Amino acid sequence: MALTGDQVRWVAHLARLELTEEEFQLFTGQLTRIVDFIDQLQQLNTEGVEPLAHALPIHNVFRPDEPAPSLSVDEALANAPARKGDFYSVPAVLD
Amino acid sequence: MSRPTPYTIVIGLEVHVQLLTRTKLFCGCSTQFGLPPNSATCPVCIGMPGVLPVMNRAAFELALKAALALQCNIAPFTKWDRKNYYYPDLPKNYQISQYDLPFSTGGGLEIMTPQGPKWIGLIRVHLEEDAGKLLHDETGRGGDSLVDLNRAGTPLLEIVSKPDMNSPEEAKAYLEELRLLLREIGVSDCEMQEGSLRVDANVNIRIPPEHAGGRKPLPGRQYVATPIVEIKNLNSFRAVERAIAYETQRQFEEFQESGKQLGEVSKATAGWDDVQGVTVVQRRKEEASDYRYFPEPDLVPVEVDQAWLDRIRATLPELPAARRKRFESQLGLSAYDARVLVGQGLAFADYFEKVARECGDAKAASNWCSNQVLAVLNERKISIQDFPLAPEALADLIIRVKKHNINAQRAREVFGIMLQTGETADGIIKRLGLDVSFDAEELRELVKKSIAANAKAVADVKAGKQKAMDALVGFVMRETKGKAPTDEVRRLMNEELAKV
């Protein structure tokens, strides 16, 4: 099933990606092949098969509620694109 | 009370509460409120590549505890999912939440309405992580926003009600009952000011066809329903009430103009402006609920068996609803008294119960606790744990008041002295010479004496001047140096006057 141009643009928008016309063509082709592969999987008869929630056969992995050291403020903010005082600084968000 | 409206209000509430854990949901960072910005983060909660979240057992067990107290159905198998969206307060670009297999569904709680008790059902309760905090530039010059990620990864319980509430008062009653319950069982401190309880309200109205200005209900409906609006930025229970009252009337007026019904336009979001007292509807975003949920591969599922549930259930204290019922059935309190006492919290209700048991008079204990004791707590802004009188001391006062027939005003005086000096009721009563017990016959003689000595007052009372009673009762009080129980004197006086 070929993806429509609108679907690819929508997915790019959700991922906050700006695509050039070239990239748009490239990814439309690649994404279509992925969707085709899923279509192929869907031909399998899965009647009576429980959907798998997780690939690992383990469950109930917990840690105790015990504090562990956090990063220093400087470490935490080391990769921030912009910093103001002890905060990350980001372009104004309109909400 | 709400004024009558030509429509029915329909409200569903989405409540987020922060769980009382020491650390975050998937890492060991502190959840303490008010830490310096960005001082409680680590590679896990700020979404560095290659890290592995591991579930906090205490968080999951608190979640179970809340769901059991809310009578939810606990799923034997549950898993977590990624909810994908981009926002500066969400460092991973997804929130770990629960989508199709939440750990609990159903349940609910009972609220009190003017029409009697009402059950408010729940759709689901699930466990998820919080996002960080954004501080916007308040100058209006469009400056940068600041991000504090301390809160990112804090464990939250999302409690989604059915649209079962039909008035702003019911919404408030639901929130109060929910907060009381969650505090009592130690799941959350539910402090709105600190963000550990947050509310969003989904609201619309149902208009009967005769008030719908000629618009016909859509097929399958007996009424016209307006599009649902989700109200955000509700910062107090009072704000929830006011916002719902405002928004429903606004929807009614908008419907008169637009005629748009539920299903004809997509759901909108509105922000509550507490200063202006208005809801501000934000432009309907393109159907933004495209969160592309998928199972969180880094977390394994959780299976809950009966033994585990039994263990958690055993840690639940008596819940507010059960305690109210017991106060009514066992102690003979009115529904109102039981509600007042239990509404003050577990510790206060415990205190009352000890007083009631010690003095053997639940009604008197209830009166003392919900009047005098509560007044002192409010005045001194302290909790019952810091109240200076032990329950035994108050019970002793109640017993002696009864035994010596001490009148209400004198009893309050003794109570006041006990609070100030820490003396026992017995000691104060002796010191003030209140420990005289009048037997009924002795009092009756004095009453007769008063009637004989005050012919004019007697005639006045007989002529309907109730004020003259004071002179007759006052005579007895003087004779007993103010120690006679006034209520009893009045009762006897009425009896004897009837014979004259």
Ligand SMILES: [Zn+2]
């Ligand atoms: Zn962390």
